[in-house]
Amino acid sequence: MMARAFRWLIGLLVTLFILILVAVVGLSIAIIQKQPLVAASAPNQLDGADTVNTLLAQLNTAFSKREEGHTIVLSETQIESLVGVLQRAVPHFRGVVNVTANGGTVAFTFSPNNDDIYINVSALILPGKALTIDYITLGDISIPGDTALGLAEAAINRYTRSEIGTLALTRVEAVVMRDNEVELQLGPLDELLHEIDNVSNQLSVDTNxxxxxxxxxxxxxxxxxxxxxxxxxxxxxxxxxxxxxxxxxxxxxxxxxxxxxxxxxxxxxxxxxxxxxxxxxxxxxxxxxxxxxxxxxxxxxxxxxxxxxxxxxxxxxxxxxxxxxxxxxxxxxxxxxxxxxxxxxxxxxxxxxxxxxxxxxxxxxxxxxxxxxxxxxxxxxxxxxxxxxxxxxxxxxxxxxxxxxxxxxxxxxxxxxxxxxxxxxxxxxxx
Known part of the structure; x- marks a missing residue:
């Protein structure tokens, strides 16, 4: 009886292993692609770097007057410049942003070894009364935006053992889009920044x-x-x-x-x-x-x-x-x-x-x-x-x-x- 149960358990484990292997292989095939989604040039994107000064001034005001609400206006040129510096700093990364009155698209490509294997990700962000993502694609897989945001919120909260993910999302009170420009209407940042400080202190204590x-x-x-x-x-x-x-x-x-x-x-x-x-x-x-x-x-x-x-x-x-x-x-x-x-x-x-x-x-x-x-x-x-x-x-x-x-x-x-x-x-x- 024990030998039969043991064989049954081994058979179950082998079956589960095969199913997991098939799922991982299938997921890898769906995620990894042979062609890059983005071929943007970082030098061209960085040409607008001088426009980022106005964005930094807005952020500085939002952080210094953290008990007030603020409106942050980002131009497509500013966003592209920030993507450009990331592209310049991280090998094999390419990103591009496009903003219209109807929505903004974000896409990036990462090639782990700079060969013919690419991980392509894209998302459509919509205007609205909160941060609203229509969808996120990872290779051939498409994920509903609200699902992706929920998973991200839960993961951040779990990792930090806090409510940072939730607080960050709720700080965005509206997203207004115009051609080549995005306007973020933010609530007071005091609670979020305070929570970030607490988590930072706690992580420092935990890691000795x-x-x-x-x-x-x-x-x-x-x-x-x-x-x-x-x-x-x-x-x-x-x-x-x-x-x-x-x-x-x-x-x-x-x-x-x-x-x-x-x-x-x-x-x-x-x-x-x-x-x-x-x-x-x-x-x-x-x-x-x-x-x-x-x-x-x-x-x-x-x-x-x-x-x-x-x-x-x-x-x-x-x-x-x-x-x-x-x-x-x-x-x-x-x-x-x-x-x-x-x-x-x-x-x-x-x-x-x-x-x-x-x-x-x-x-x-x-x-x-x-x-x-x-x-x-x-x-x-x-x-x-x-x-x-x-x-x-x-x-x-x-x-x-x-x-x-x-x-x-x-x-x-x-x-x-x-x-x-x-x-x-x-x-x-x-x-």
Whole structure:
């Protein structure tokens, strides 16, 4: 009897396995396709990056006046630009957006290995009194929009153990669409932002984040050093020297050196870059209501903006995919071409790229201890930052277009390659 039951159980398990295998194979065939749905060009999309400044101003107002309702107007050009920077940063991703008075379509294609296999997704968003999605397609599979939204809401709530998904959806009180433009009428964001803060704090506690603890330590340590109290600008290399010297004392193994180096970079990015960078790691400020900052600005090549570009890009490189910090830096420069901006600067871009290179070697187990020792010996900005002579900056959109057309043109690529050549001459960044 037991042997018969055992055979029956084995047979049932084999049958279930075959059914699941057939379902997975069938689902894969339905999702994976041989042709891409989107073939958009990121450089063309990024041409409108300078228009995003007005969108950021609207969002800043909504976040600062969080107890009030707000209307956010997004142009198709702004949305396309944001898709473009994502496309520039994430390999094998392509996206496109089209907005009309009757609805907006969003489509993207992802090719995991950049071969002939594509995952295509599209959705139709409708105007209405709430966020309304008509349908979402995944390959050959079509899902009703309300079902997809419900699943997404439940998944977010479950993952965060909160009501963030529900709160986010209910904040959208109306979606108005016009040709090439979307208007979002939002309710007060205070409750949603408060819940996000709570979840962020809880996740940090749950994961026992060693990096968060170390970053908070180095932030306090550096802020208490004499150079942080200087009444005159302090070279960034001095801050790096101070932090890395302490990291060297605390590192017994290459793995120790990696996490201590990362903590120093994040602490400096929050201290001399921008305090909000610290949120990438967690709650690192001793007083959440008053962020620590130096008495005087840090400088690189005698400029505060370059010090901030360098150290913030280093922090972003540690958090993102390879190339993410470059894409963000490039996008910021494209935004600066607009009226009132400082113009496109290859000098700023050089600082972004140098910061990313510094983060790469500092975060590599084979080089982390070597970086600690090397930083203790550096005497010049040129030990971490390439020469900036001859690099164009202050380019308006008209001047940039006249000289470089767009970000994938041969002249533009040649200028970026010149920065890479200069970086390669810095001993710290050589393989």
């Amino acid at each position: 984040n060693e990096l968060e603890t170390l970053t908070a330590y180095y932030l306090r340590y550096i802020s208490g050093r004499e150079l942080a109290l200087s009444s005159t600008p302090v070279p960034l290399i001095e801050y790096l020297r101070e932090g890395m010297a302490r990291a060297r004392e605390q590192s017994q193994t290459p793995d120790d050196a990696v996490i201590h180096n990362k903590a120093v970079i994040f602490a400096l990015a929050a201290f001399v870059g921008h305090h909000r960078v610290g949120h990438l790691v967690g709650n690192i400020q001793p007083n959440p209501d008053k962020a620590l900052k130096p008495r005087s600005a840090a400088i690189l090549a005698e400029r505060n903006d370059l010090a901030r570009h360098f150290i913030i890009s280093a922090a972003l490189e540690l958090m993102g995919e390879a190339g993410m910090s470059l894409a963000i830096g490039e996008f910021k420069e494209l935004m600066d071409r607009g009226l009132g901006g400082s113009g496109y600067s290859f000098v700023d871009l050089a600082a972004d790229m140098a910061g990313a290179e510094f983060a790469k070697v500092a975060n590599h187990p084979d080089h982390a201890i070597e970086v600690q020792n090397a930083v203790a010996r550096i005497q010049s900005d040129l030990d971490i930052m390439p020469p900036i002579e001859g690099l164009p900056e202050g380019l308006s959109k008209a001047k940039f277009t006249e000289r470089y057309q767009r970000v994938d043109s041969p002249p533009y690529i040649a200028q970026v390659n010149e920065i890479r050549r200069r970086l390669a001459n810095i001993p710290l960044y050589r393989d």
